Amino acid sequence: MLNDELLRQSRIESVALSLREDIGDGDITARLIAPEARATGRVITREAAVIAGRRWVEEVFRQVDDTVVLHWQVQDGQTVVPDQVLFTFEGPARSLLTAERTALNWLQTLSGVATACASYARQVAHTKVRLLDTRKTLPGLRMAEKYAVTCGGCYNHRIGLWDAFLIKENHIAACGSIGAAVAEARRIGPGRPVEVETENLDELDQALSAGADIIMLDEFSLADMTTAVAQTAGRAKLEASGNINEQTLVPVAETGVDYISIGALTKHLRATDLSMRLN
Template sequence: MIPAELLRQSRIESVAQSLREDIGDGDITAMLIPEDRVSRGRVITREEAIIAGRAWVEEVFRQVDPRVTLTWNVNDGDRANPDQLLFSMEGPARSLLTAERSALNWLQMLSGVATTCAAYSQRVAHTGVQLLDTRKTLPGLRLAQKYAVTCGGCHNHRIGLWDAFLIKENHIAACGSIANAVAEAHRIAPGRPVEVETENSDELEQALAAGADIIMLDEFSLADMKKAVARTAGAAKLEASGGINNDTLVPIAETGVDYISIGALTKDVRAADLSMRLETAG
């Protein structure tokens, strides 16, 4: 779970950066419109989508012009149908047009992530597995994307390198063994989750003996995953990783592993198709 204050600060900074890159030293096209003209607008989705990103849209308009008012017809996590009204807005026409692209960029990108996650999670809803995101996020947008993952019914892995241990092959080699790496992790930060990546049954045994909280089964066969589930019997949580695609997702979930981590939840983003229409109010 992303701490609320961390997410809020990230949102403010990320929106500000998105506005700087779009507006620069001023929206010269918006200057064609009389400064005192007030308009109304509406945003619809052109396709079915799981909505995510309301707070980012609100932050865009707040930073551009706090006089703009928004009226929402959906909440984050809602499923929207083609041509459905998502929200309407009213305020200075210049401000509505200046904020338009940045607001839609945030909403369509985050809704795209949420929609992808919903499709994955629905396929394994009959199992007890949790689908996890990874650190394979768009640079600078990690917290926003990880928030959107939760709107789509999936879950967050560690946020970054600071909140949990994930001991991989190179860490093990540098520490000398799995046992040494896990022991050092417990010494450095008692209570922090310690996960170990394993590539075979021998490494699985070492991770269990060392007291790992979570054991990643990297590129294990289905047969070996089932054996690992039987072997651990609750002694540690198991996470499947590597080789996850449309064909392997459900069979892997049905092995009984606790988690499946999928980089595609955030790194292969297809934005939702949204549209804004403006009308003059006065």
């Protein structure tokens, strides 16, 4: 699961990388400005959005110049409207301009994820389902994107390959059966969640008999999902997955499954349109 220390370490490392790729051995254009020059300004959103990424913005300015002062007017998870001021800033003009693009890249990217998640979450608010992200994240941005998912009202699946078992078709084939795979998972990782991907109701029965904690219903029909919910009757959590989009989301949620995992929450990203303006 995400925790503050994991996020902090990831944030420091990923921001440092993003600054290196932009600044290289120095911002030559910023040197046109007198080193003693100071400036103030603001960042606005050009469109409605759900904000995420404040700490990444703060980390960008901290690494560039920790004398820059930010005054936030919004919180992560807050819905904003076009032309709303997100934060104001003051500090050395050179530093502000050097940090500008990297800071906005983080904020527009994570706000884009949060905004998409909020849209999906609103559609199923009348059900008990929880919408989950996946490992289909932009390389190097997983922790940040998963944080943004929670700002938009959705939830995190496993973080990576290390924190929970997800036994898929090839794992089952290699182990010999669903039962054998689950038993081995219990042996080598006691206490860790064990999820099994199933493709039909017969495999669902096998996963239930094996004692899986969560059972993924991969591309089940709506009728089979409804049958699976009745058949499971609380013996395990059920997760629907596979080509679920905004058109199919609500009918799937209304079958009564516990979770729906959606890769589009993080991989079909459209950044929020932001603008930084110096006074």
